[in-house]
Amino acid sequence: MATVTLKGNACNLAGTEINVGDAAPQITVVASEGLADKVVGGASDNAQLIVVVPSLDTPVCAAETRRFNTEAAGIDGVAVTVVSMDLPFAAGRFCSAEGIEGLTVTSDFRNKDFSNAYGVLIADGALAGVTCRAIFVVGKDGNVTYKEIVPEITEEPNFEAAIAAAKAAA
DSSP states (O other): OOEEEETTEEEEEESOOOOTTSBOOOEEEEETTTTOEEEESSSOSSEEEEEEOSOTTSHHHHHHHHHHHHHTTTOTTEEEEEEESSOHHHHHHHHHHHTOOSSEEEEOTTTOHHHHHHTOEEOSSTTTTSBOOEEEEEOTTSBEEEEEEOSBTTSOOOHHHHHHHHHHHO
16 A cells, blocks of 8 residues: 655555556546536547646645646647645635636546546545645546556645656647
8 A cells, every 4th residue: 555644644545556657547537617527538530648636725726736737738639637635616716816717627536536546645634635736647548557646645746747758748
């Protein structure tokens, strides 16, 4: 079982570990816009940059989402999706307040299928039941080409590497 830390305290991750080269599971999450189903993973017309955050209601997650909206949302041939455990209503309010329009913000709140399928569900500790901070890039063929599980939940991912991987996958 993989682990991450929250302010230095170890947290175990639950679910199936997905690695570079693996087929990215095709999972339905809930879009903040209109509560519509949104499928992430699997083969697609575009490469996918899947940004996983614990909650948009934290400074690090909010800053990360704003940065990907600015720097990654305009990459031709790449669909950018943020996945959190936030309720879609709260995520929608965040997007409206922050001007997030270039990417899709979704929730895995219903049944945690995404979190379990990608191995990013925090199993214990203070944030048990939400996602860790992670990045997955999925090529058009549906295979994972880049993965980052951020070791310390309170820190940001490697933006440059994730964006470079997304561009390469496009």
